[in-house]
Amino acid sequence: MKNCxxxxxLAEAEQPVKNFMADLIEELNKRGSISQDPKLSLRYFGIKLEIKLVSFDGD
Structure with missing residues (x-):
């Protein structure tokens, strides 16, 4: 799936998805201030998903 x-x-998603993304971004931002490589690993439906914060332009 293309990034755009x-x-x-995500912009058209329902509120629970937006809440999840906001929580995820907040957690990655916290980890970014602690480590050089902020990432989060999730296990969901038998897969391991790793999400890495590349940049953060928010406040």
């Missing part, structure tokens, strides 16, 4: 398409889907 994913961004559009």
């Amino acid at each position: 398409r994913l961004e559009n889907r």
Whole structure:
């Protein structure tokens, strides 16, 4: 899935998805201030998903 398409889907997502993304970004931002390589590993439906914060332009 292209990044632009994913961004559009997230923008149109229901509130629980937006809440999850906000929590995820907040957690990655906290980890970013602690380590050089802020990332989060999640296990979901038998897969391991690793999400890495590349940049953060927010406050």
